[in-house]
Each structure stands twice: as C-alpha cells, then as structure tokens.
Amino acid sequence: MENDPLAILLEQILPDSIDKQDIIRDSLEAIQELANKAAEMIATEPGLLDLYQWLAKTKQYPLLVRGGLPVRDPLRLIDLANQAALVLVRHGQYDEVAKLSNAISKNPLLIYDAARLYQLGRPSDLENLAKRHNIAPWVLTYIAAMTVSALARGLTTLLETRGTSLEPIGNKCPVCGAQLIEKRCPICGKEWI
Numbered sequence: 208m209e210n211d212p213l214a215i216l217l218e219q220i221l222p223d224s225i226d227k228q229d230i231i232r233d234s235l236e237a238i239q240e241l242a243n244k245a246a247e248m249i250a251t252e253p254g255l256l257d258l259y260q261w262l263a264k265t266k267q268y269p270l271l272v273r274g275g276l277p278v279r280d281p282l283r284l285i286d287l288a289n290q291a292a293l294v295l296v297r298h299g300q301y302d303e304v305a306k307l308s309n310a311i312s313k314n315p316l317l318i319y320d321a322a323r324l325y326q327l328g329r330p331s332d333l334e335n336l337a338k339r340h341n342i343a344p345w346v347l348t349y350i351a352a353m354t355v356s357a358l359a360r361g362l363t364t365l366l367e368t369r370g371t372s373l374e375p376i377g378n379k380c381p382v383c384g385a386q387l388i389e390k391r392c393p394i395c396g397k398e399w400i
C-alpha cells in the first residue's frame with residue numbers, strides 16, 4: 208500500500224499548510240473501503256457492468272471516458288464523497304468539510320460534476336467549480352480524486368472477476384486513461400504489464 212501511486216497524486220493535491228503525510232496514509236487505507244463500496248454500487252446497477260465489459264471487449268479505451276463514470280444515479284456518489292471527507296475531518300479540516308457539506312446540500316450534483324471534471328483532466332474547471340461553491344479548490348479536488356479512484360478500483364476489480372482482458376494504451380491506463388507511474392495507475396491502483 209505504501210507504493211500506491213495514488214499517494215503521488217494526493218501529494219500534489221494537498222496543500223503544504225496541512226499535515227500531508229498523515230492524510231495520505233489515512234487516504235490509502237480509506238480507499239480500499241471506498242473501492243469496495245463503489246464495487247457494490249456498480250454491481251447492483253442492472254446492465255452497467257455489461258456495458259463496460261462490452262467497451263473492453265471492443266477496446267474502446269479508456270473505459271471511464273467512453274462509458275462515463277460507472278454510476279447510473281449521480282446522487283449515489285455523495286455517499287462515497289462523504290466517506291472520503293471523513294478522512295479530512297479526522298485531520299482537523301472541520302470548517303472546510305462543513306463548507307463542502309453545505310454546498311452539496313444546495314447542489315446535489317456537485318460531486319458528480321467534480322468527479323467528471325477530475326476524470327476528464329480539467330483542473331481549472333474543477334477549481335472554478337469549487338470557488339463558485341465557496342469550497343477550497345484542494346478540498347473539492349481531493350474529494351473528486353478519491354471518488355473517481357474508488358469507482359475505477361471498484362470497476363477494475365469487477366471486470367477482473369469476470370475475466371475481462373484489458374491492455375494498457377501505451378503508457379496510459381485502459382480504464383481511467385491516467386498516465387501510468389512505473390507501470391501502475393494512480394487512479395485505479397492497477398499494475399499494467
């Protein structure tokens with residue numbers, strides 16, 4: 208888990224003013240649980256996994272770009288986001304998380320929008336979204352990264368369970384499209400050889 212390349216992404220997202228290393232360690236622990244929750248969510252949506260399996264079979268990579276985020280009801284992402292936010296609360300970021308919760312209650316699609324922007328690699332749009340909702344950009348980016356990572360990990364595990372074969376696209380992950388770090392994907396955590 209120490210070598211999880213998600214740590215490298217989080218290192219870039221978290222500001223220097225807070226205790227990064229403790230949050231990263233906790234986040235890497237939390238991501239396993241979040242991924243299990245995401246997998247349950249994906250597996251219970253009728254036909255959803257079939258769609259990604261078909262995309263994989265026809266090599267329509269990256270799956271998360273071609274198929275979109277693996278969730279039918281965008282509001283279900285709020286559960287994942289709240290669980291990720293608990294990591295920040297445990298490290299004293301009460302005020303920031305309160306702002307986030309407040310923004311979600313006013314705009315329930317916020318997490319879906321943030322996750323989509325993160326996944327599509329549009330950091331400045333994500334930053335603007337955070338500012339419009341009075342949330343620190345790093346907080347929304349962190350939540351989006353954790354949410355997308357959980358979905359990607361959940362999806363990758365389910366596809367593997369079904370024996371779906373996936374191949375890296377050059378140096379990019381076939382599931383998320385992320386640039387691999389030493390052959391591993393920072394988003395879905397998978398090692399592509």
Ligand SMILES: [Zn+2]
Pocket residue numbers: 359380381382383384385392393394395396397
């Ligand atoms: Zn990936």
